[in-house]
Amino acid sequence: MSSIKIATFNVNSIKARLPNFLAWLKAFSPDVVLLQEIKCIDENFPRLEIEDAGYNVATHGQKTYNGVAILSKTPIEDVVRGLPGDPTDEQARYMEGTVYGSVRVAAIYLPNGNPLGTEKFTYKLGWMDRLKTHIQRRLVDEEIAVWGGDYNVIPTDTDVWDPRAMKDDALTQPESRAKFRAIHHLGLTDALRSFHPQPHLYSYWDYQAGAWQKDHGLLIDHLLLSPQAADRLTASGIDKTPRGQEKASDHTPVWCELNI
């Protein structure tokens, strides 16, 4: 029996983050990484640099916005790009692959949904319905599976520094929270919360208004585990180190460790 560390990290542009990200890979040595907001097409992903660091790479990018990727120290098999359920959806926000032979992982960049009252919020809610339907279908396979990423949902009022500051935000709306709960309650386990139930743990701090220095954060990056993955969960956490560095992403990695 050995264990693997799986981390999710919204890098806010892989090209802008490359030196920081390579330093983090070396220091933290995750076995699998789920990336969001790579903000480039597949051809422009810095594949060689990341392969040189010891990782296999699978990408699902697009120009300027969004984009997800999976990195693994082992080959990435059976890659599927895009979230099923809407053939007209061209935004690169979802991909899956199998790592370590039998661990199914998905990288998720759920729509932000702001501002309320626009088609952006409608798109967010529709995307969440599609995600729930898809996960429900995948759970039938009883695989060791991890759905990790930037869910753009603050699950409860204790997952934000001041709920009043976010009360009109798509991330805290009852509809957003209800759909997140519906996904969670399919039988998934929140890896972070299994070991760290305390309030006011954050994975995101705005660049503006000194949010990092004041610890005015949000918890929006989550790792949801199938029962078969949860049975193997041994540790989890948030690595705040990258957020404190120069040229940081506004997010920081959330990770879990599984026995395989």
Next chain:
DNA sequence: ATGCCAGGTAACACCTGA
């Protein structure tokens, strides 16, 4: 009430983010 900061694109301003 709004902008604050950061990244990308394209162009020397605007869009998006959460």
